[in-house]
Amino acid sequence: MQKIKQLISEKLSRYAAEAFPGSTLTPADIVSMLEYPPDSGMGDLALPCFKLSRSLRRSPVQIAETLAAGLCTAAQERPGPVGSANAVNGYLNIRISDAYLVGSVLPEILQKGDKYGAPVGWEGKKIVLDYSSPNVAKPFHIGHLGTTVIGHSLKMLFEFAGCECVGINHLGDWGTQFGKLITAFRLWGNREEVEEKGIDELVALYVRFHAEAEKDASLEDRARAEFTKLEHGDKENLELWRWFVDISIKEYKKTYKQLGIEFDSYNGESFYTDKMPEQVEILRQKNLMKLDDGASIVDLSAYDMPPCLILKRDGSTLYPTRDIAAAVYRKRTYNFDKCIYVTSAGQCLHFQQWFKVMELMGYDWADELVHVPYGTVSINGSKLATRTGNVILLKDLFAQAIEKVKAIMAEKSPDLANRDEAAEAVGVGAVVFYYLSGSRMRDINFIMEDALSFDGNTGPYVQYTYARTCSVLEKAGEVGDVDMNITAPEEAELLKIMCRFRERAEAAINDYEPFYITRFILDVASAFNRFYHNCRIIDEADEVVRTTRIKLTQAVNIVLGRAFGLICLKKMSKI
Ligand code: ARG
Numbered sequence: 001m002q003k004i005k006q007l008i009s010e011k012l013s014r015y016a017a018e019a020f021p022g023s024t025l026t027p028a029d030i031v032s033m034l035e036y037p038p039d040s041g042m043g044d045l046a047l048p049c050f051k052l053s054r055s056l057r058r059s060p061v062q063i064a065e066t067l068a069a070g071l072c073t074a075a076q077e078r079p080g081p082v083g084s085a086n087a088v089n090g091y092l093n094i095r096i097s098d099a100y101l102v103g104s105v106l107p108e109i110l111q112k113g114d115k116y117g118a119p120v121g122w123e124g125k126k127i128v129l130d131y132s133s134p135n136v137a138k139p140f141h142i143g144h145l146g147t148t149v150i151g152h153s154l155k156m157l158f159e160f161a162g163c164e165c166v167g168i169n170h171l172g173d174w175g176t177q178f179g180k181l182i183t184a185f186r187l188w189g190n191r192e193e194v195e196e197k198g199i200d201e202l203v204a205l206y207v208r209f210h211a212e213a214e215k216d217a218s219l220e221d222r223a224r225a226e227f228t229k230l231e232h233g234d235k236e237n238l239e240l241w242r243w244f245v246d247i248s249i250k251e252y253k254k255t256y257k258q259l260g261i262e263f264d265s266y267n268g269e270s271f272y273t274d275k276m277p278e279q280v281e282i283l284r285q286k287n288l289m290k291l292d293d294g295a296s297i298v299d300l301s302a303y304d305m306p307p308c309l310i311l312k313r314d315g316s317t318l319y320p321t322r323d324i325a326a327a328v329y330r331k332r333t334y335n336f337d338k339c340i341y342v343t344s345a346g347q348c349l350h351f352q353q354w355f356k357v358m359e360l361m362g363y364d365w366a367d368e369l370v371h372v373p374y375g376t377v378s379i380n381g382s383k384l385a386t387r388t389g390n391v392i393l394l395k396d397l398f399a400q401a402i403e404k405v406k407a408i409m410a411e412k413s414p415d416l417a418n419r420d421e422a423a424e425a426v427g428v429g430a431v432v433f434y435y436l437s438g439s440r441m442r443d444i445n446f447i448m449e450d451a452l453s454f455d456g457n458t459g460p461y462v463q464y465t466y467a468r469t470c471s472v473l474e475k476a477g478e479v480g481d482v483d484m485n486i487t488a489p490e491e492a493e494l495l496k497i498m499c500r501f502r503e504r505a506e507a508a509i510n511d512y513e514p515f516y517i518t519r520f521i522l523d524v525a526s527a528f529n530r531f532y533h534n535c536r537i538i539d540e541a542d543e544v545v546r547t548t549r550i551k552l553t554q555a556v557n558i559v560l561g562r563a564f565g566l567i568c569l570k571k572m573s574k575i
Contacts, residue, residue, distance in 0.1 A: 001499045001500045001502070002027060002029050002502055002503060003499075004096060005031045005034050005043075005045065006008045008030075008034070008081055008094060009028070009029075009030035009034070010027045010080060011033045012030050012067055012071070013029075015066070015067055015070035015319070016052075016067065017275050018111075019066045019067075019070070023055070024057055025052065025056075025442075030047065030186060034046070034047055035047075035048060035049055036182065037091075037093060037116030037569065042088070043086075043093030043094050043095050044161065044496055045093060045096070046092065047064070047067070047091065048090070048091055049063040050090050050369075060088070060089075061089070061090050061475050062314045063090075063092075064087035064088070064180070065091050065162060067087075067088040068085045068093075068564050069408075070083035071092075072085055076198060079097070079103065079424055080097070080100065081096050081104075081381055082094060082095075082097060083100070085101075085171075088156060089542060091348075096492075096496060098486040099486075101485045101491075101492055102214075102397035102485060102486045102505045102548065103484070105495050106484065108496060108550075108556070110555060116501065116502075116559065116562065117147055117160075117502045117504075117563075118160075118162065118502065119157070119161035119162075119502060120506070122161035122509065123163070123560070124162065124163070124164070125158075125162075125164070125337040125338070126165075126166075126334055126336045126337050126338075127149055127155075127163045127166070127337060127340065128165075128338070128341070129158075129166070129167050129337045129339075129340045129343070130151075130157045130339065130340065131147045131148065131152065131169070131340075131345075132144060132147055132151055132152075132252075132256075132263075133169055133170040133171060133172065133268075134174060134252060135171075135175075136171055136202075136244060136245050136248045137178065137180075137202050137203070137206050137244055137248070137351070138172070138177060138203070139203045140199070140251075140255065140393060140394050141393055141394060141557075142391075142392050142393075142394055143344060143377055143392060145377060145394055145431070146342070146374040146375075146377065147344070148256075148259065148376055148436065149259065149435060149436060149513075149514070149567070149568050150342050150436075151340075151342040151439055152259065153517070154342070154514065155167050156565060156568075157514065157566055158503060158561070160505060161427065161567060165264075166264045166330075166387075167261075167262070167264050167265070167324070168263065168264065168265045169252075169265065169266045169267075170266070170326065171245070171248075171249070171268025172268065172269055173245050173266075173268035173270045174270040174271055174322070175208065176227050178226075178230055178241050178244070179226040179227030179228075180209045180213075180226055180245060180499055181205060181206055182223075182226040182227075182230070182240050183226050184209040184224050185245040186239065188205065189201070189205050194247065198248075198251050198354075199248055199251045200232055202247065207276035212567070221312055221470075223368075228314075237427050238497070241508075245268075253265065255398065257560065258424060258428045259432070260262055260479055260570060261568065269319075269322045271326075271327075272326050272329065274323045274409075275325040276321050279324050279325050279361075280310060280311065280317075280321065281311060283296075283298065283357075283361065286360070286361060286362070288360055288361065289310060289359070294313035295309060295311060296309075296311035297310060297472045298360070300356055305349065305352060305356065306349070307351070308320050308353040308354055308357050310357070313513060320350065320353060320354040320357070324357060324358060324361075327339060327358060327363075331365060333480065336368065337368060338368050338370055339369050339370070339371070340371075341351060341371050341372065342372045342373075342374070343372075343373060343374075344373065344376065345373035345376075345441065348371065348373050351373075352371075357525070374440040374441060375442050375443040375444065376439050377443075377444045377445075377543020378443070378444070378445050379445070380445070380446070380448075383488065389540050395570065397411065398431060400448065401431050401448065401452065402424050402428065404427065404448065404452055405423045405426045405460070406420075406427075408454070409422065409423055409426075409550055409575070412454075412508040418574065420573050424574065425569075425572050425575075426459065426463050426575055428570075429460075429463055429568075429569045430452050431446075431451060431459075432456065432459065432568050433458060433467065433569060434459065436514050436517075436518045436541050436567055437457065437515060438515055439515055440513060440514075443473060457522050459569065459573035460545055462572075463563075464523045465528055465529060465560065466557070466572070467573055467574055468532065468575045469553050469554075469556050470556040470573035471574070472537055472556060473550070473553060473554060474573075479551065480547065481546065482547045483550055485544050486548065487545050488534065488535050490531035490534050490535055491531060491549070491552055492526060493527050493530070494527045494552060494556065496553075497523050498524060498555060498556070501520065501563070504519075504520040505517065505566070508543050509567075517566045517567050518567055519564060521564070524556060528553075528556045528560075533548075536549075537549045537550060538550070
């Protein structure tokens with residue numbers, strides 16, 4: 001749509017200069033003023049002329065009428081994007097021409113294929129994304145769904161825009177929880193069981209630790225001592241720790257595989273152990289640290305924030321210290337243009353604090369650090385508590401969705417050859433799609449039945465639509481080149497929606513909102529289904545009409561497929 005807006009704006013800027021001498025209205029000014037009318041019956045684009053009234057010294061009604069007259073003549077002269085234009089109450093309403101849609105937009109989609117819709121202006125930028133980042137030995141629960149899918153979707157969006165991306169899983173692989181886990185393992189654990197049950201057993205040990213520590217407070221001291229030993233390089237503890245981390249990563253990877261996610265780095269918090277002293281030294285030299293009850297802090301009261309904790313009383317480092325060291329390491333290693341952190345909104349203050357500390361330390365690239373927060377998730381109304389073990393694990397949520405989809409499919413498509421694969425794609429996709437259906441800051445209450453419905457605004461619905469395009473194309477076989485023609489409003493509608501892909505993708509990047517893509521997918525899918533139900537495709541007798549419709553289906557297949565890839569949805573040609 002940007003191209004159409006640009007072409008129209010160039011024309012309008014010229015007419016304005018001719019009709020209103022002294023007009024300094026540039027095409028870019030006009031592009032930024034064009035709106036989508038609330039009711040598509042009014043037009044496809046509208047220019048509210050009251051915004052121009054002052055600079056052009058005419059009434060909005062006069063301006064709209066003059067510009068409309070100019071556009072109407074242009075529409076007759078040369079095939080351009082303008083189909084018709086009219087002035088209504090100071091608005092210039094513009095309709096895009098069918099000839100342009102079928103003659104320019106459709107061929108462009110077919111020709112650009114997977115590149116159609118790519119955001120512009122980001123090519124070659126280096127983007128680091130820190131996401132998912134579960135805490136080893138604590139459950140990988142549905143609270144992590146947000147960071148995992150928002151983070152990965154952003155990565156896919158930036159890659160689509162031509163950026164070079166580095167996805168980092170900043171594992172929570174260091175901290176007092178390892179003291180607890182080591183203690184619990186020594187007391188109640190057994191190697192075979194951990195090998196066999198993996199994370200589940202680690203989590204069970206962790207949960208048991210908390211239950212027993214309620215009764216016996218000395219366990220906490222013991223855990224602290226084990227962690228200190230670990231920090232000082234105790235060989236046995238280090239081995240146990242490495243083993244716990246490896247077991248965890250192995251399992252996380254199963255979940256990531258279901259989502260089609262791969263990380264470029266699993267450098268977790270422990271990786272920065274030897275990189276922190278340098279930063280602590282800088283803080284000291286710059287006189288930024290002060291002692292507070294034995295602990296070292298950076299006072300942020302001048303910025304209306306509580307202090308940022310750098311070192312505990314015993315000299316051990318903290319979460320912000322590790323983040324500071326990690327940011328510097330990443331800047332040096334990747335020389336990023338942006339480093340994005342996706343975490344729950346509960347960590348907003350943490351990020352504001354240490355971003356400020358970076359600025360105070362004199363890192364002039366501190367403004368390239370971006371925190372992308374998101375709201376809470378509950379399931380059927382209930383919230384989560386890690387310590388009591390009252391959590392829903394991400395893998396269990398996926399497994400449940402997959403099982404349910406399998407049951408639905410057994411009824412719906414009993415002969416499906418690749419049912420397991422399809423059920424996994426649809427089940428996992430349903431959870432992801434449901435999660436990404438609204439703005440990231442919105443709190444979500446997950447209701448499985450809603451997510452899995454095949455006829456709501458859901459993952460299964462859009463995946464089914466995609467499969468439908470595949471089956472039309474398979475039946476259609478090769479189609480020749482003929483001049484195409486639009487004969488039904490559903491066809492024009494579909495193209496008008498698809499040509500907003502780039503705009504949506506750019507907005508998604510700028511606002512860090514993958515759900516713009518989810519909405520776009522729904523718009524395309526519903527428009528395609530209207531077209532599919534109202535228009536004959538393969539059995540249409542007229543060759544031009546049939547070819548146009550098949551090519552249109554091909555365009556939908558390209559655009560939907562591309563958009564799926566941006567939000568961790570797998571494409572299935574049969575479900
Ligand atoms: N491990 C943390 C958690 O689960 C998230 C880490 C986010 N990344 C960061 N660089 N702080 O809450």
